[in-house]
Amino acid sequence: MIRVQNITKRFGDYAALHGIDLEIQDGEFIALLGPSGSGKTTLLRIIAGLEFQDSGEVFFNGEDVSQRKVADRQVGFVFQQYALFRHMTVAENVAFGLSVKSRRERPSKAEIRARADELLRLVQLEGLGKRYPGQLSGGQRQRVALARALAIEPKLLLLDEPFGALDAKVRKDLRRWLRDLHKQMGLTSIFVTHDQEEALELADRVVVMDHGRIEQIGRPEEIYMDPATPFVSHFVGETNRLAGPSGGEIHFRPHDVELVAEGGQAVLVDNVFRKGGFWRVEGVAGDALVEIDVDAALPAPAVGETLRFAPTRQRQF
Amino acid sequence: MSSTSLTAGRWRRPSVLPGFGLTFGFSLAWLTLIVLIPLATIFLKAAGMGWSQFVDVGFSPRAIAAYRLSFGTAAAAGLVNAVFGLLVAWVLVRYSFPGQRVISALVDLPFALPTAVAGIALTALYAPTGWVGQYLDPLGIKVAFTPIGITIALVFIGLPFVVRSVEPVLADLGKDVEEAAATLGATRSQTFSRVILPAIGPALLTGFAMAFARGVGEYGSVIFISGNMPGKTEIAPLLIVTQLEQYAYEGATAIATVMMLASFSILLLINLIQAQGRKRMGA
Numbered sequence: 253m254i255r256v257q258n259i260t261k262r263f264g265d266y267a268a269l270h271g272i273d274l275e276i277q278d279g280e281f282i283a284l285l286g287p288s289g290s291g292k293t294t295l296l297r298i299i300a301g302l303e304f305q306d307s308g309e310v311f312f313n314g315e316d317v318s319q320r321k322v323a324d325r326q327v328g329f330v331f332q333q334y335a336l337f338r339h340m341t342v343a344e345n346v347a348f349g350l351s352v353k354s355r356r357e358r359p360s361k362a363e364i365r366a367r368a369d370e371l372l373r374l375v376q377l378e379g380l381g382k383r384y385p386g387q388l389s390g391g392q393r394q395r396v397a398l399a400r401a402l403a404i405e406p407k408l409l410l411l412d413e414p415f416g417a418l419d420a421k422v423r424k425d426l427r428r429w430l431r432d433l434h435k436q437m438g439l440t441s442i443f444v445t446h447d448q449e450e451a452l453e454l455a456d457r458v459v460v461m462d463h464g465r466i467e468q469i470g471r472p473e474e475i476y477m478d479p480a481t482p483f484v485s486h487f488v489g490e491t492n493r494l495a496g497p498s499g500g501e502i503h504f505r506p507h508d509v510e511l512v513a514e515g516g517q518a519v520l521v522d523n524v525f526r527k528g529g530f531w532r533v534e535g536v537a538g539d540a541l542v543e544i545d546v547d548a549a550l551p552a553p554a555v556g557e558t559l560r561f562a563p564t565r566q567r568q569f
Numbered sequence: 570m571s572s573t574s575l576t577a578g579r580w581r582r583p584s585v586l587p588g589f590g591l592t593f594g595f596s597l598a599w600l601t602l603i604v605l606i607p608l609a610t611i612f613l614k615a616a617g618m619g620w621s622q623f624v625d626v627g628f629s630p631r632a633i634a635a636y637r638l639s640f641g642t643a644a645a646a647g648l649v650n651a652v653f654g655l656l657v658a659w660v661l662v663r664y665s666f667p668g669q670r671v672i673s674a675l676v677d678l679p680f681a682l683p684t685a686v687a688g689i690a691l692t693a694l695y696a697p698t699g700w701v702g703q704y705l706d707p708l709g710i711k712v713a714f715t716p717i718g719i720t721i722a723l724v725f726i727g728l729p730f731v732v733r734s735v736e737p738v739l740a741d742l743g744k745d746v747e748e749a750a751a752t753l754g755a756t757r758s759q760t761f762s763r764v765i766l767p768a769i770g771p772a773l774l775t776g777f778a779m780a781f782a783r784g785v786g787e788y789g790s791v792i793f794i795s796g797n798m799p800g801k802t803e804i805a806p807l808l809i810v811t812q813l814e815q816y817a818y819e820g821a822t823a824i825a826t827v828m829m830l831a832s833f834s835i836l837l838l839i840n841l842i843q844a845q846g847r848k849r850m851g852a
Contacts, residue, residue, distance in 0.1 A: 302748055322751045329752040335745040339767040339846075349753035352763070404753055 253278055254299070254408060254440065259308035261294055261464075268294045269464045272308070279438045281431075283455035285445055287487065291464040292444045293412055299442065300410050301325045312407065328401030330411040334393045336385040342396050343368045343381030349404035371399040374433075391422040398430075402439075411443035415450065427454060448488045452476060460484050479503075482569045492542045496568055504563035506532070507545045516562035519544065521553050533559065608829065614822040627823035631799050632808060636827065639805040642716055643784030646723030651777045653724075654731025655769075661732070662739045676732045679725055684789030691722055692793045714796030719804065722790045727780030734776035738769045771843050778839040785832055 254276040261269040269291045276282055284292040297303040299310055301322035309318045317325055337345050344351075347368040350359060359367070372378055375395040385393055394414060401409060414430070415423045431454050434441055445451050451458045452472040460467045460475060460483075468480040479485035485503045486493070494517070496502045507530070519535040519542055526532070530545035531552050544561055546553060553559055615623060626632070661673055679687065695702045695712040705712060712718045742765065750760040766773075788806040795802045803811075805828050812821040 300752065302752070322748070323754045323756065326754075327752060329749070331745045331749060333743065333745060335743065335749040337746065337749075337764055337768070339770075348750070348755070348763075352750075352753065352755040352759045400749075400753065 253311075253313055254442075255309075255311040255314075256295070256299065257309045257311070259295070259298060259305045259310070261291075261298065261303070261305050267464055269298075269305070272464075272466060274459065274466065274469070276440060276442065278440055280440055281434050281454060281456045282442045283445055283451035283458045284442060284461060285448060285451040285458050285488070286461035286467075287446060289463070290461040292446075292459075292461050295461070296410050296412055296442060296444050299408075300327050300329050302329070326404065326407050328404065328406035328409040330394070330397050330401050330409070330414050332413040332416050334385070334397040334417075336393055336396060336400070338385055340384075341381060342377065342383050342385065342388070343372065345385065345396055346371050346381075346399045346403055348400060367403065368399075371403055374402070375399045376429075389422075390418050391426055394418065394426065407440070409439050409441040411441065413444055413446070415445075415447075423450075430454065452488070460488065462487070479567065485567060485569070490543065492540070492544070494537065494540055494542070501569045502563070502566050503569060504566040506543045508565040509544045509561045509563050511546065512560050512562050514560065516560045517542075519559050519561060521555050521557045521559060524552050524555060535559070611822050611825050611829065614818065615826040618819045618823065622819070623823050623826075626817075626820045627827045631803070632805070632824050632827070634800045635803050635805040635808045635824075636831070638716060638719070638802065639785055639828070640831065642719045642723055642804075643781050643787075645720045646727055646784050647777045647781035649720070649724050650727045650731045650780045651773055654728055654776060654780075655735055655773060657728075658732045658735040658739055662736055677729050679727075680729050684726065684787065685793070687725055688722060688790035688793035691718070691725065691790070695721065695794065713794050714798075714802060716802065718794040718796075719791050719802065722794050723780075723784040723787055726787050726790055727783050730779040730783065731773070731776030734779065735769055735772045738772040739765075742768050771846050774839060774843060778836060782832060782836060785828070 254274075256272055256274040259269055259272040260267070272291075272295060274295075284295060286292045294303060298305050301317070301320060301324075305318070309316055311317065312325070322329075337348065340348070343365070347364045350364045350367060353359075358364075368381065369378075372381055375398055377392060377395055377399070380388070380392070385396065388396065394417075398411075398414075415426055418426065427450060434454075443454070452475070455472060457469060458472055458475045459469050462483050468475060468484045470478075470480075475484060476489050479488060482501065482503065485491050490506050491503050492506065494502045494504075517537050519533070519537040521533055521535045523534040524531055526548065527545065529548050531548055531550070533544050533546055533553055535542060535544075544559075546559075615627075618626075657672075657676060661669065661676075692713055693699050695705070695718055697703065697706040697711070697713070699713070702713060710717075712721065746764060746768070747760055750764045755763070786806060788804075788810070791804055792807055795804060795807070797803050797807055799808075805824060809821045809824050809828075812818075812824065
């Protein structure tokens, strides 16, 4: 179990983290989700030991590792830009963590080679061990980085924007593959992302962060269906905001509406386009811009028409 | 597309960078004018003197001692520069501190300084009565007028080459690579020897090669501090000048030819090693 307790961190005048508390169970797959500057990468680096907190503690299985150096924490870390050793072959990269062990702990050369082959098989790069990183595609490099991190048999796997530098198609394939790999290995993992889709698809629990604070922790459907704060509601998924009848704001998703004959909210249609099984209607309601989805079985609303709708599910903030 | 590339020969493929013919032709003409023709005249002169005379002069005991001294001290100075130049480059890239720009400018000073000035200054420092020499002399360490003094002068001359060739590569080698090594359990010294050093190796070799080449040809700063005793502290470039002053043009060209061939072989070898390294990294 990983426990982070009251972590704060400042960079000069800038407060990156304010009193973060977080508990992660064994085998969980956790996403740290937030916009840039939210402190998610700083938190990940503090857990890894690449950065040190100003105050607070980090516990691995009840053991205080707050002052322990990164090399002694036994965490696997996958960097955003892969950080592969360009002058080493793929196999040498993967074997690096084993080959730098002290002579007493170091496996024999043959064992190291066998382990590297096994890991390359696991990340589906069998037979590419003799290549250099410069000869691989982005997706392949990312998998080498993962195999290299797994070689030291980490207790915890940390991934910093693991798919950030990849194109959309490769991203999607790699995402699915990583989820299967996590199921298969059951290794406690934390990954940082600014992509909500990635977080909601992969993680067992999502930690939404903003301005160095945790806004909400929950399972993906909780985060999506019951956002705890206006920030989460706005940041995760598409959200319309209207002024509430008794002050405050009402938030609702474009797909959580029904058309009504009378009453409800009037919207003057600006633009209509097909989005999957719906017509996406963009329009003006009062002084706010809203987007609502209308069943595509109905005729397309015309631009300039006024529709009336009522949210079927809404949150009041 | 494929048929044109076939007819045009294997090494000339259609390229998005036009003008290969023009630029290559111009570079070749320029190199010929500036480098090749002057060097060729030396060969021509040397060729006119006959093989046995060439060997007599070019490989006389005095000449061989001079080659040994020149190449030996240049290699030693290149090695010293490789170590300390790397250190300077490291400090300039990895840390920020007050006066950084001043130090960076100081590094280039040996390029700009007239070499004779450097030679005179160093001699004044290291002569048995000089600021530094007076403390070394009682310890039995003689620097001025010995190969050590020559090496010091060449270290001074060659420093910028290593610093300036290593600096950009070191800056390009991201911090995350070092962090990756640390997460994998590597100690600082393992990270240095197995991750950083191999990555900057080619640039370091380039810096060494340039410092070495400059050292072999260096004349101005060395002649003051070397003492110029034939067979002991007489460098090959000085031997050439001495021959010229005695109107022994054949001797001068013979020695110049030997030096040129040796330098060219060494530089070519270093280039080949680097091409091999680049190919391995798949770049």
